[in-house]
Amino acid sequence: MYLEVYIDVIFLINFAMDILLLFIVKKIVKCKSTKPRIIFGGVIGAIGACILAVIPDLNGILQFLFSYCLICTGMVYVSYIQNGWKARLKTIAVLYIATFFLGGVLNSLYYYSKLGVFFRDLVNGGLFRNLNKTYFVIAILFGTIAIIVFIHTYYSFRKGNSRLYEAELFYRENKVRAVGLLDTGNGLYDPIYGKPVIITEYSVISKLLSEGQVKLLQTWLDNLEGNSSSIGRMGLSEDLMKDSDGERLNIMMIPYHSVGRKNGILPAFTLDKVILWEEDEQICNEKVLTAVCADRLSKQNEYQLILHKDIM
Structure with missing residues (x-):
């Protein structure tokens, strides 16, 4: 047989x-x-x-x-x-x-x-x-x-x-290391193109920018905190898009909702690249949109970024 x-x-x-x-x-x-x-x-x-x-x-x-x-x-x-x-x-x-x-x-x-x-x-x-x-x-x-x-x-x-990731952010010739939290509750998207948005502390982002760009970003944050009428209406004047040397920082507005704040707005711009690590594995994303938060994201400073599930 x-x-x-x-x-x-x-x-x-x-x-x-x-x-x-x-x-x-x-x-x-x-x-x-x-x-x-x-x-x-x-x-x-x-x-x-x-x-x-x-x-x-x-x-x-x-x-x-x-x-x-x-x-x-x-x-x-x-x-x-x-x-x-x-x-x-x-x-x-x-x-x-x-x-x-x-x-x-x-x-x-x-x-x-x-x-x-x-x-x-x-x-x-x-x-x-x-x-x-x-x-x-x-x-x-x-x-x-x-x-x-x-x-x-x-x-x-x-x-x-495992929800915390080592992260490295790149913008122009600069890079900075930080820790990111994968938050499934982060549902921020670019309202125009629908791209996912991560959130990064100002203290981290400032290390990637020139002195003029840092001042420019701080101006945006101060105006948004003060509910400036021009920015509140999404007005993007050239004065708020360039630093003292005329270098542009293409900032856009990301609306959000949170506890205690029904209608908030965060300034955001596009990073060249974001690399995430978990043990020996890495996840690389290019052209990642990050919103900038003036306050600490973690009281114990355990993380400085809030990641988005769609970039994982």
Whole structure:
């Protein structure tokens, strides 16, 4: 007795599943990658599955080492741009968890529903003789729900345990380090273009600006605090856009609501770049709009920025 295996089908199934898993892991760990790298990682995983399929009698220990050490490490190494083995090991661990979670769902569907018949027909080439689209739709539906639940659960755990990020802000030739708080309640957006807005303390921003720009920004803050009628009506005069040397600081107004202040306004301008760190991982965003707050954001000075979920 022999088992007829269609390598092309095994390759395509594993390639699709590996691509899906790699995109999920990328979303969770927030690491840099590109679509070609993800595709190449999926190819490595699919080739590994094909090798195991044609060598079914491979020793169990060797099979484990090949699958969970060599192949997984290769997929992570190729798919993601990371520095240091600590970050890579963390990514490999997340890939294991995502694989086991999705595999458990598919395994349950395989043994406790007629979906198992569907997959057996798919592998042995009899799918198109006994095709039932209902099972195919059910498989996609349950798999999608499982992935959404997994991502939501992971993010809830992550947000509850790690909300502070080391941050570096860049403007022109200057840069400054600070600590940012990821606040899911920060719903500030640019009212014109809809860009997310972070909030930074004046004490941090002032280190990025020239002396003239600092005075200019302070003028805006003083006028807004005093409810100046010209700025209150969003008037952007040239005198309030240039410092004494004629250097522009393109400030715009961001309306906000807070406890004790129904209608407030913060001055904002665009930073060249913001880099965030969590352990060995980094998130880089360019052209980030930051509003400037004259007061301290944290009474204990634990953080100096309030981050926005849409830049994470």
